[in-house]
Amino acid sequence: MRIAIGGIMHESNSFSHTRTSLADFQQQSIYYGEDLIDAWRHNHHEMGGFIEGAEMCSYELSPLLMASATPAGPVSADAFESLVGELLRRLRNAGNIDGLLLALHGAMVSEEHLDADGEIVERVRQTAGPDLPVVVTHDFHANVSERIVRHSTALIVYKTNPHVDQRQRGLQAAHLMARIARGEVKPTQALAKPPMLLNIRFHNTSQPPLVGIMDALRQIEENDDRVLAASFAGAYQYSDVPEMGPAAVVVTDDDPALAQGVAHRISARLWEQRDALIMHLPDACEGVKMAVAEHSPPPVILVDMGDNIGGGASGDGTALLQELLRQRASGWLIVLCDPEAVNLCAEAGIDSEVTLMVGGKYDDLHGAPAQIRGRVRALHNGKFEEREARHGGVRFNDQGKTAVLAINAESSTEENYLVLTSRRQPPFSLQQILSLGIDPAPRKIIVVKAAVAFRAAYEPIAGRIIEVDTPGLTSVNPSRLRYRRVRKPMWGLNGVADP
Ligand SMILES: [Zn+2]
Numbered sequence: 001m002r003i004a005i006g007g008i009m010h011e012s013n014s015f016s017h018t019r020t021s022l023a024d025f026q027q028q029s030i031y032y033g034e035d036l037i038d039a040w041r042h043n044h045h046e047m048g049g050f051i052e053g054a055e056m057c058s059y060e061l062s063p064l065l066m067a068s069a070t071p072a073g074p075v076s077a078d079a080f081e082s083l084v085g086e087l088l089r090r091l092r093n094a095g096n097i098d099g100l101l102l103a104l105h106g107a108m109v110s111e112e113h114l115d116a117d118g119e120i121v122e123r124v125r126q127t128a129g130p131d132l133p134v135v136v137t138h139d140f141h142a143n144v145s146e147r148i149v150r151h152s153t154a155l156i157v158y159k160t161n162p163h164v165d166q167r168q169r170g171l172q173a174a175h176l177m178a179r180i181a182r183g184e185v186k187p188t189q190a191l192a193k194p195p196m197l198l199n200i201r202f203h204n205t206s207q208p209p210l211v212g213i214m215d216a217l218r219q220i221e222e223n224d225d226r227v228l229a230a231s232f233a234g235a236y237q238y239s240d241v242p243e244m245g246p247a248a249v250v251v252t253d254d255d256p257a258l259a260q261g262v263a264h265r266i267s268a269r270l271w272e273q274r275d276a277l278i279m280h281l282p283d284a285c286e287g288v289k290m291a292v293a294e295h296s297p298p299p300v301i302l303v304d305m306g307d308n309i310g311g312g313a314s315g316d317g318t319a320l321l322q323e324l325l326r327q328r329a330s331g332w333l334i335v336l337c338d339p340e341a342v343n344l345c346a347e348a349g350i351d352s353e354v355t356l357m358v359g360g361k362y363d364d365l366h367g368a369p370a371q372i373r374g375r376v377r378a379l380h381n382g383k384f385e386e387r388e389a390r391h392g393g394v395r396f397n398d399q400g401k402t403a404v405l406a407i408n409a410e411s412s413t414e415e416n417y418l419v420l421t422s423r424r425q426p427p428f429s430l431q432q433i434l435s436l437g438i439d440p441a442p443r444k445i446i447v448v449k450a451a452v453a454f455r456a457a458y459e460p461i462a463g464r465i466i467e468v469d470t471p472g473l474t475s476v477n478p479s480r481l482r483y484r485r486v487r488k489p490m491w492g493l494n495g496v497a498d499p
Contacts, residue, residue: 001057001181003174004094005036005050006064007103008083008120011141013238013312014109015481016073016473017363022082024069027423030083032090036063045393046137049170050101056171057178062097064090070424071312080110084120088127098181099133099153100124101173106142106157107236114241114485118147125151133180135173139163140203141236144191144247153180154187154251157231159214161205162391162428162456176228176251187228189251190259192267197492198246200311200451201279201467201476203234209273210234213266220262226252227259232266238311238474244486246270274491281305281476287468288323291445296463298331299443303465306472307366307449309337310392310426313473314362318370320447320470321359321418325370330414331444335432337362339422345376345403352376354405358420366472372418374405382421384435391428391453399425404436417443427454430461451476 010020031039040047047066054061065087069075091100102124108116117138124134133153138144140158148155156173159165179185205214210232217230229251235244248266252259282290291300307317315337324332341358348354354376357369382399400422407416417438425432427448433440440446441461448454451467451474459465469476478493486493 001059001098001178002062002096003059003177003181004062004064004091004097004100005047006087006100007047007066008087009068009103009105010075010108011071011105011139011236011312012074012107012109013071013473014074014240015238016312018073019076019111020069020072020074020079021076022079024072025067025079025083028069030067032065033063036066037061040066043393043395044164044389045166046103046170046173048393049167050174053171053174057174059178062094064094066103071310073312075108075110075116077111080113080116084123088123091124091127097132099135099177100128101177102134102136104136104138106138106144106233107239109239109241115145115147115243118145121148121151133177135177137169137173138233140234142233143235143239143241143243143245144233144249145243146191149189149191149249154189154229155231155249156229157233157249159205159217161203161234162453163393164389164391164456166393172229185228186254187251188254188256188259189249190256190263191247191249192263193245193247194267194271195487195490196245196271196274197237197478197490198234198270199277199279199476199492200237202277203452204455209270209276213269216266216269226255227262228253230262230266237478240483240485242485242487245490277492281467281469284319284323284468284470287466288320288327288329290466292327292329294464298463299440299446299461301458301462301465302445302447303451303467304447304449304470305451305467305476306470306474308451308474309424309449310428310453311451311474313449314366315424315449316359316362317366317449317470317472318359319367320468321370322367324445329445330408330416332447333417333419333433333438333440333443334447335419335421335425335427335449337424338420339400342401342403342420342422345405345420346379346401348376350376350379358418372405372407374407374418376403377406378404378436380436382423384429384431386429386431391456392426397425397429397432399423399432402436404438426450428457430457
């Protein structure tokens with residue numbers, strides 16, 4: 001048995017004016033052919049699961065292409081055509097294959113295709129013919145389309161957020177693929193979507209309402225042999241596309257009525273809990289006040305929801321930095337993406353005093369640049385390794401040339417650290433800080449530019465976590481963004497306290 005593996009993964013923030021280019025993929029990760037196997041084999045990612053599956057399920061691998069880029073604006077038409085063209089070229093030249101395992105994020109938008117993942121699977125289907133088994137994996141933040149469900153043989157979605165089961169889902173896909181290829185099962189699948197937005201604030205799969213839904217999915221998969229996979233996607237609310245919104249996808253062994261019944265039951269279960277999904281979060285001023293007044297053991301984690309790098313925001317938002325300075329907070333740590341400021345620190349050299357305008361340079365949605373005076377404490381190449389299962393499943397990370405500024409250093413415990421990076425690096429790993437010679441645990445306040453995904457790394461050290469309704473491309477308050485293309489009516493779209 002010979003199985004092709006490949007993937008193109010991007011989460012595209014359609015409110016962003018930037019375009020994700022081929023260079024962005026090249027800077028992040030593109031591997032072809034056999035190189036793909038060496039690069040991904042050990043990652044806590046479905047691609048690692050596809051590769052491990054070869055041994056467990058006795059299939060040979062035919063590696064095609066694996067490309068991913070950090071979430072940002074829609075993928076340029078050029079980059080999309082170039083990547084998909086290469087994937088299909090390699091698929092055509094793969095020789096005799098018995099199936100394709102395909103890793104797609106599920107929330108990719110390109111300049112020309114609002115449902116870019118659906119476009120990929122439709123072209124794969126046209127290239128491979130109607131009979132080739134194509135098992136697709138999606139991120140939990142997928143906006144699942146009818147088109148994907150129609151053209152794929154089976155779809156499997158991560159069951160955790162933070163995503164720590166990616167490799168497991170890859171293995172699940174591999175096992176299912178082997179059964180399909182051996183002719184043991186004949187998958188059919190159904191999709192159901194409640195007419196609502198499930199705000200990212202509620203995407204923690206260890207908390208209600210999702211914890212119950214995820215448990216139910218696991219039980220269905222375990223107890224009912226006719227169900228081959230039962231998934232739920234929370235969706236990605238920063239893509240203004242008709243597919244936006246949570247979804248249940250159920251794959252059964254040749255039982256369309258059962259697939260539909262289970263999918264609708266899961267979808268209805270979320271819809272019925274919508275009244276518990278109304279939220280009230282502090283703004284930057286109030287959030288910093290709460291953090292300063294907190295008496296629980298440190299650190300307090302302030303979550304900069306509007307500048308969620310993993311959701312495609314700039315990573316240079318200054319709303320919380322400005323408030324920490326204004327309220328004269330101490331013992332804080334912030335990581336901010338500002339390549340220009342990093343260069344100025346590097347030119348000045350270690351131990352120099354510098355005065356800089358930092359952040360707020362990407363666009364006009366993430367606050368104004370903040371004036372900072374501090375001492376260059378460290379300079380670093382920005383590379384770090386994460387060996388644990390963390391959100392994103394990336395082991396070798398590169399946040400680009402990095403500078404650490406010490407600010408208001410009257411005593412070491414009161415010292416504030418501003419970490420300036422050259423690349424937008426989401427806070428999925430404590431190694432991002434530890435590799436710079438800073439222990440985050442005793443800090444009083446740490447700002448993370450994230451929503452939920454940081455929790456796998458930060459919950460173990462956090463005294464308290466305060467989510468803050470800050471401005472930005474990933475504002476947690478949907479009424480701050482102008483939606484034009486989503487399905488309407490959509491419950492939850494008009495703000496934090498939508499009836
Ligand atoms: Zn995700």
